[in-house]
Amino acid sequence: MKHAAGVLALVMMASAANAQTRPAPRPRARINRIFVSIDGVYQTAPKDFSDSVTFQENAESGAFSTSYDVKSGPAFTLSGGGLVWQRLAVGVGVSRFSHATPTTLSGSVPHPFFFSRPRSVSGDVGGLTRTELAVHVQARAMIPVAPRMQAMVFGGPSFFQVKQDIVNDFEISESYPYDTATFSRGVTNTFSESKVGFSVGGDFTYFLTRQVGVGGTALYAGATMKAPSPDGGTIDLKIGGFQAGGGLRFRF
Numbered sequence: 001m002k003h004a005a006g007v008l009a010l011v012m013m014a015s016a017a018n019a020q021t022r023p024a025p026r027p028r029a030r031i032n033r034i035f036v037s038i039d040g041v042y043q044t045a046p047k048d049f050s051d052s053v054t055f056q057e058n059a060e061s062g063a064f065s066t067s068y069d070v071k072s073g074p075a076f077t078l079s080g081g082g083l084v085w086q087r088l089a090v091g092v093g094v095s096r097f098s099h100a101t102p103t104t105l106s107g108s109v110p111h112p113f114f115f116s117r118p119r120s121v122s123g124d125v126g127g128l129t130r131t132e133l134a135v136h137v138q139a140r141a142m143i144p145v146a147p148r149m150q151a152m153v154f155g156g157p158s159f160f161q162v163k164q165d166i167v168n169d170f171e172i173s174e175s176y177p178y179d180t181a182t183f184s185r186g187v188t189n190t191f192s193e194s195k196v197g198f199s200v201g202g203d204f205t206y207f208l209t210r211q212v213g214v215g216g217t218a219l220y221a222g223a224t225m226k227a228p229s230p231d232g233g234t235i236d237l238k239i240g241g242f243q244a245g246g247g248l249r250f251r252f
Contacts, residue, residue: 033251035081035252036250037079040246041075041076041219041243042243043097046222046241048067049235050065051235053168053230055231060110060115062109065107066104066105068102069103073099075096077219078093079091079093087144088140089142091140091154094134096132097134098130101164101165103126103186104122105124113178119172119174119178122183130162132160134158134160135159140154145204148206150204152205153201154200154202155200160197160223162194162239164227164237166188166190166191166230169230170186193225195223195224197224201221202219207249212249214248215249217245222239225237
């Protein structure tokens with residue numbers, strides 16, 4: 001009886017020692033239920049584009065071509081969403097991009113007195129801009145990395161509202177005997193259209209507190225649309241581009 005009691009005491013002492021030396025369980029990484037992100041990003045420009053137009057003047061055909069240089073630049077994004085099932089969330093992001101599109105024009109203008117003696121003109125058209133407002137509807141996979149770190153990958157449709165200034169005519173200065181002409185200015189109008197595209201990207205966040213953190217994001221969103229050309233044709237426009245940047249994160 002004394003022997004059994006001694007064995008029991010030894011077992012209890014060993015269990016207590018093992019409990020004291022066993023490492024505490026690591027805290028589990030937290031999953032956001034509601035998240036908000038505010039980012040400043042840099043957007044790479046989509047492809048440059050060009051247009052060629054023919055017109056009638058002085059009983060002959062003239063022509064001009066324009067080349068548009070779409071610039072990269074800063075953009076602002078705001079997004080938010082919530083968890084719907086385990087690590088799956090849905091979210092909506094809004095981004096706005098606006099930048100100049102410097103444009104060059106070269107043309108051929110018929111002579112007012114002689115056939116087959118066109119005058120060449122060329123010049124720069126300033127003040128043209130591209131503005132894009134995009135709404136991204138996304139499914140997001142939440143990936144906890146550590147108690148203070150979290151990653152996300154996301155994708156879905158993007159809805160673009162685009163405004164692009166287009167050259168639809170130009171003016172020249174000329175004087176007798178009209179053998180030469182000088183480019184004066186371009187005449188423009190603003191093309192405005194909506195288009196559905198797609199987006200895909202990722203995000204990584206480090207939380208400074210339980211609810212506030214900083215993070216980086218990368219996203220590609222794009223679509224193709226057709227703008228009307230002044231002579232009745234169309235111009236292919238690539239919209240959107242690659243965005244990368246960072247900002248503040250909030251979770252609740």
